Amino acid sequence: MKKIISLILVIALSVFVFAACGNEKTDDSAEKKVLTMATNAEFPPYEFYEGDKVVGIDAEIAAVIAEKLGMELEIVDTAFDSIIPAIVAGKYDMGMAGMTVTDERLEEVNFSESYATGVQVVIVKNDSAIATVDDLFGDKNYTIGVQTGTTGDLYSTWDIEDEGLGTVSRFNKGADAVEALKIGKVDCVIIDNEPAKAFVVESEDLKILDTAYAEEQYAIAVSKENTELLENINKALQELTADGTLQKIVDKYIKAE
Numbered sequence: 001m002k003k004i005i006s007l008i009l010v011i012a013l014s015v016f017v018f019a020a021c022g023n024e025k026t027d028d029s030a031e032k033k034v035l036t037m038a039t040n041a042e043f044p045p046y047e048f049y050e051g052d053k054v055v056g057i058d059a060e061i062a063a064v065i066a067e068k069l070g071m072e073l074e075i076v077d078t079a080f081d082s083i084i085p086a087i088v089a090g091k092y093d094m095g096m097a098g099m100t101v102t103d104e105r106l107e108e109v110n111f112s113e114s115y116a117t118g119v120q121v122v123i124v125k126n127d128s129a130i131a132t133v134d135d136l137f138g139d140k141n142y143t144i145g146v147q148t149g150t151t152g153d154l155y156s157t158w159d160i161e162d163e164g165l166g167t168v169s170r171f172n173k174g175a176d177a178v179e180a181l182k183i184g185k186v187d188c189v190i191i192d193n194e195p196a197k198a199f200v201v202e203s204e205d206l207k208i209l210d211t212a213y214a215e216e217q218y219a220i221a222v223s224k225e226n227t228e229l230l231e232n233i234n235k236a237l238q239e240l241t242a243d244g245t246l247q248k249i250v251d252k253y254i255k256a257e
Contacts (some may be wrong), residue, residue, distance in 0.1 A: 035071040037062045037080050037094040040080035042147070042173045045253035046116075046218075058096040060249045061240070063116060068236040080171065081149030084108050087223050094233070095221035100194055101152045105121040110224050112233045113245060114217035119193040120152050122209040123181060123200060130188050133211045134159055143167045145177035145186035152190035155214055175199070181206070194254060 039058060042045045047056040054075045066073035076092060084093040088108050098118055101111045124130045136142060137160070144160065145152040148170040160166040169186050171177040177189045180197045190198075190213055201248070222230045235242045240246045 022053070033071045034074050035062075035066045035069065035094070036076060036092045038076050038078055038083045038086055038095045039097045040083065041077045042080075042175065042195075043098050043192065044198050047096070055145045057116065057138075057249055057253050058098065060252075061246065062094075062096055064240055064245055064249075065233060065236045068239065069232055070190050080147060081151075084221060087221055090223065090225075093222070093229060098218050099221055100216040101153065101219050102154060104133070104154070105221070109221045110227070110230050111220065112230060113222035113237050114219050115237055115241075116218040116250060118151075118216050118218050119212045120190055120214040120216065121193045121196050122213050123178065123189040123191065123196050123206055124187070124209060125181065125205055126207055128167070128188065133209060133213050136188070137165055141166050142187040143169050143185075145180050145189040147170060147171055147174040147177060147191065150174075150191070151214070151216055152192070156190050178203075178206070180234065210224075 005014060038060075039047045039054065041049055041054045041056075045056050046058045047054055049055070054077055059075060062075070063073050078086065080097055083092075083097060083099070084105060085108075086092050087095050095109075098116075099105075100118065101114070105111070105253075122130070122133055122136070128137065130142065136144070136156075144156045144166055146156055146168055153168065154167050157168075161168045169177075169180065171180065174189070174191050174195055177186065177191070180186045181189050182203065182205065189196075189199075193208070193212070196208050200208055220233055222233065237246070
């Protein structure tokens with residue numbers, strides 16, 4: 001009788017251990033960590049909507065980074081000027097939105113190594129009196145349209161508005177600034193070259209000045225408290241640069257001219 005009871009206990013214990021191992025494996029799979037990326041999906045080709053999905057250079061780079069980190073990417077579309085405050089507050093893990101490293105931003109967050117180069121340009125009407133970037137620094141006091149919180153906003157504020165050379169008019173979206181230019185509410189728009197090209201293609205009345213306003217490096221914003229994530233992101237970027245993945249993603253959206 002004792003042997004039978006012992007045998008029953010051994011079988012029961014084996015079943016328990018097997019079941020426990022199975023649950024543990026399921027839990028590991030279910031507990032895959034989420035990497036939250038805050039962006040502003042109004043900045044083609046870096047981030048924009050394709051149907052109801054955010055796509056673009058930043059979205060694809062973030063996806064391969066998440067894959068390397070063994071995490072699941074979640075993209076959150078929000079106002080550009082709210083991205084850094086939300087990262088500081090711990091609401092999101094990182095910010096990617098064609099974001100440039102500036103001294104002002106470095107006071108609040110850390111930045112990864114650069115993954116792309118951006119150029120700020122000036123959009124004007126075809127019959128505009130603004131022929132070169134230098135004209136913005138003359139005595140005409142032009143009104144400049146920008147998207148709030150972008151480097152176009154920061155640069156024109158520092159270089160022009162703060163110096164009393166003109167007025168900066170801020171909009172929630174780059175497209176809104178361009179619409180204001182079309183109807184004469186602003187004299188020009190300072191924005192990244194890639195979305196600028198898309199806006200100009202859609203309107204025969206607009207053009208981009210030949211000279212660039214500024215050149216900048218795009219990087220990923222991360223909380224100063226999350227140094228481990230920053231190190232992992234930089235490692236992933238190095239590997240993705242070395243194997244050509246980053247360049248392939250950029251080339252997919254930005255064709256050589």
